[in-house]
Each structure stands twice: as C-alpha cells, then as structure tokens.
Amino acid sequence: MTSPIEKFKADTQASTVDFDHRKWMQTALKGYENTRGGVEESFGDFEQAKRTGAAIKWEAIENLDTLLEEFAQNLEARGTKICWASNGAEAVDYILRVAENHDAKKVIKSKCMTTEEIHLNPAMEKAGMEVVESDLGEFIVQLRKEDPFHFVFPAMHLKRDKISQIFEQEIGSQPSDDPEELTMIARRYMRQKYCEADIGISGANFGIAETGMISITENEGNARLTTSLPKVHIAVMGIEKIIPTLDDLTIMLPLLGTAGAGQWLTCYNSMIGGPRQPDEIDGPEEFHVVLVDNHRTRLLADPEQRDALRCIRCGACLNVCPIFKNIGGHSYGTTYQGPIGSVITPHLRGLQPYKHLSYSSSLCGACSETCPVKIDLHHHLMRNRRDAVVEKGGSLERFAMRQFARVMARPKLYRSTEGLMRLAEKCWRPLKGKKADPLKAWTSTRNLAPPAAKSFHRQWKEKQEGEK
Numbered sequence: 001m002t003s004p005i006e007k008f009k010a011d012t013q014a015s016t017v018d019f020d021h022r023k024w025m026q027t028a029l030k031g032y033e034n035t036r037g038g039v040e041e042s043f044g045d046f047e048q049a050k051r052t053g054a055a056i057k058w059e060a061i062e063n064l065d066t067l068l069e070e071f072a073q074n075l076e077a078r079g080t081k082i083c084w085a086s087n088g089a090e091a092v093d094y095i096l097r098v099a100e101n102h103d104a105k106k107v108i109k110s111k112c113m114t115t116e117e118i119h120l121n122p123a124m125e126k127a128g129m130e131v132v133e134s135d136l137g138e139f140i141v142q143l144r145k146e147d148p149f150h151f152v153f154p155a156m157h158l159k160r161d162k163i164s165q166i167f168e169q170e171i172g173s174q175p176s177d178d179p180e181e182l183t184m185i186a187r188r189y190m191r192q193k194y195c196e197a198d199i200g201i202s203g204a205n206f207g208i209a210e211t212g213m214i215s216i217t218e219n220e221g222n223a224r225l226t227t228s229l230p231k232v233h234i235a236v237m238g239i240e241k242i243i244p245t246l247d248d249l250t251i252m253l254p255l256l257g258t259a260g261a262g263q264w265l266t267c268y269n270s271m272i273g274g275p276r277q278p279d280e281i282d283g284p285e286e287f288h289v290v291l292v293d294n295h296r297t298r299l300l301a302d303p304e305q306r307d308a309l310r311c312i313r314c315g316a317c318l319n320v321c322p323i324f325k326n327i328g329g330h331s332y333g334t335t336y337q338g339p340i341g342s343v344i345t346p347h348l349r350g351l352q353p354y355k356h357l358s359y360s361s362s363l364c365g366a367c368s369e370t371c372p373v374k375i376d377l378h379h380h381l382m383r384n385r386r387d388a389v390v391e392k393g394g395s396l397e398r399f400a401m402r403q404f405a406r407v408m409a410r411p412k413l414y415r416s417t418e419g420l421m422r423l424a425e426k427c428w429r430p431l432k433g434k435k436a437d438p439l440k441a442w443t444s445t446r447n448l449a450p451p452a453a454k455s456f457h458r459q460w461k462e463k464q465e466g467e468k
Helices: 004-016 019-040 046-062 064-076 088-101 113-117 120-126 136-143 160-171 179-196 222-228 246-261 296-300 306-310 316-320 322-327 338-349 366-370 377-392 396-408 411-431 456-467
Strands: 081-085 106-109 130-133 199-202 206-208 213-218 232-238 268-272 286-292
Touching: 004 019, 004 322, 019 246, 019 316, 019 322, 046 064, 046 246, 046 306, 064 081, 064 286, 081 088, 088 120, 088 199, 088 232, 088 286, 106 179, 106 222, 113 120, 113 232, 120 130, 130 136, 136 160, 136 179, 160 179, 179 222, 199 222, 206 246, 213 222, 213 246, 222 232, 222 268, 296 306, 296 338, 306 338, 316 338, 316 366, 322 338, 338 366, 338 377, 366 377, 396 411
Parallel strands: 081 286, 106 130, 106 199, 199 232, 232 286
Antiparallel strands: 206 213, 213 268
16 A cells, blocks of 8 residues: 555655646736735724734634533534534444434535545445435535545646536537636526435534534535535534634634635625524424544644644635745545645654655745634644654654754864865765765755865865965
8 A cells, every 4th residue: 555655755756857838837826816805905903803803713722622511602502412422433423323313315515624634425425325426516526536635626737628618528418618607507507406305414614612603604605505405414523623602603604715716705694593492494303413532632732832722724824835836636545635735644644654745845935924813734744844853763764863063063073174174075976876876866866966076164174364
C-alpha cells in the first residue's frame, strides 16, 4: 500500500510539470485576491474585524465544554436529537442507523467537509443508498469520482470543457461552454433528486450556543432545499464550530464571505434550530445534529496549537499559498488542503504519517497574514516539524541540525570548514546526476551553486587591509 508521503511525492511531481494547469490555477486565484482586496476596503477597519473574529473564536475554544452543553440543551428543548461522536466511525454508524430506521434509499447532501473527513458517502453507498451532492462543485467532482480539489471551490481545477464532458457522459446533457447553461443542466438534474430524497444531510458553518441553532452559509440555495424538503435532516459538524452568541454572527458572517470568496456577505445565510414545529409550514419532521470530535480534543489539549481550532474553513490560506498554487489540492491527499490542512491533519490523522505536509511550505507567512481569525499558521508548521523530530527521536536530520548549530555558533570552526566544502564540492561534481550521487534527491529539482571563489570573510578582511 502506498504511504501518504509516497503518494504526495508522486502527485506533486506530476502536478508541478503541468504548466498549463499551474497557470490556470494562478490566474484564477489572482482574480480572487483582487476581488477580496476591494471588499476588505469596505470595512471601517478590517484588521480590527479580524481581531474581533479571533477573540470570538478564542472565547469559544476556551469554553468549549460549557458552550457545547448549552448548544445541545437548547437544540434538544425543541426536539432535536443529538449524537456525540468521539470519532468518525461513531458518526457514520449513527447516521446509518437513522437511515435504516427510515428505510432510506436516497440521500441529498449540501456541502459538508466534515462528511468528507469521516468518509460518509462511501459508507452510505455501501449500505445501498444513492447519495447525491447538491453543491455544484461537489456534484461535479462526485461525477468524476474525485475528492474536492479545494474545500471552498471543489471543482476550481476544471475548465468548462471538462465540466461539459462529464455532464454529457454521466447525465446525458448536450455539450456547452456557457457557464450559465452548465449550471442549469445541474439544477434541472437536481430538482427531482430533492423531491425523491428520504434524508437531507448538511454541514454547519457555525453552531450558536446561546440559541441552539446551526448557521449555514452558501451561494447557491441548495442547502436550503437540502435541509427543508426531505423528512429527515442530519447536520454533521465538528465540535470547534461553536460560537457563543447570535450577535457574534454579525462579524463572523462578513469575515467568512470576505475571506472565502471576496464577498461582503454570502448570498444565502440560514439558521436552523430544530425540526418543524407545530406552527410551522415547512421543514423536516426530524432533525439530528452529529457533533464530531475525531481528535479535535487532542488538538484542544495542545496549548501551543489549539488556536488552529479557530478555523472557519474560509479557504483564504489556500488561495494565497505559493505551494497550493503550484501543486494543487489533490496532491495533499487529505480532506483539508493548504496551510490549515498541513497544520491540523497531523493532529487528526497522526503526526508521523503526515509530517511531510508541514515541510511542504515556503514559510512565507502569507497564510497567517490573510487568516480572518488570525491563526498563527506558519509558526504552527514549524512546531509540527519540531514535534515530528522530537517524537521520533535520534533521527539523522536531528543529528545534522545539531552539528550545523555547533559549527555556526563557533566562528573559527565555521571558517575552518571553507576548505572542506570546496574539496567536497570538487569530489561531488563527477557524480552529479548519476546513480551514486548522494545529493540526487536534492539536485534533481534544484541547482547547487558552486562555492564562491572567496568567502565573504576573506573579501571583507582584504577590503579592510586595503584601506589601511
């Protein structure tokens, strides 16, 4: 079985030589940056808005236990059924039991990355159910049997011709390169699926403890249909999605819209607090909320990195990351891509199998700068690197870095290595690019510059002597 790092290396090697695809990605994300910049200017003080958003989420994380209980109690008071799932398997088992109790055969889903994380779709399909993603991007990648490329823009890697082709092959539509017509093709196909669905499954952008409601934000309206037409609605959310009060949405929703898609406010914002009440004319007869831990409490227990739980899944860090722009989302091999994915995946799936993600970064800090809730992303990548070395212990890398530190801390020892470096470089040159090349892994994608004819120290010394 291919290990995560082996798959990562193979996928990144393939994606980095696809220059047309890289250009397409960078052009698309440049447009996002320009749009977002204009929206940020509409805030009186965008940096203050970010600080406020960070404070709201920090308060939620610091009081997660009591806020979760308040959230659940308020929901249960209106007839909602709560599932506390310590891991993905428990969440999937609960959802399958609900489906079995209702003899469900057809399921409609709105966008929910937590269900991707727990691999819900394959489990439901294995149980004999038809599962259809109603978000346009998710629907496209589902037809292609791919994972989402980006957790906000799942199909951003595909051009119109590819989308038209998959629609033609899978749902029998006519070819088209018109974006509006492609959207209408999906909508016409989806309408009947909404009416036939036994269960609707959604995520939640926020859970409001004060009122016992989930908040869902979207641009297509598909989530509203998913949560209101089927008789049963199941919302799946990570426990970190909690915020304390309804007033907090006044800053969190604009931050999410601005950072996520360069919008002042996302088109559709819904709040759901329970199943259909006696005086209401629509909505599900049953409402279930599945609260997923899945190692989030392990991250919560880390005082250095728990602020990563503030993430509102806006995708802004992906959009500015130079690594993501070149290797693309599928190369990561994880549910959550980019800088935030590289930070939290080692906590969710294991540090050693996924430590390579934290090394796949330029450490430029663009991710931390753009984050609307001020997560210290690039320093967390460094902390993951440190923890991976400490946990494994006795590694060659750790030994090499200690020796490097020892040499750099002693000027005389450092200067004495100058001749050794020239000798080593002279001996290496005949081996360059050959099977016996000890630096082949490095030099296969990089140029190793030859040592300077004279070191800086020697040039400086000669300069000073010449001025006397």
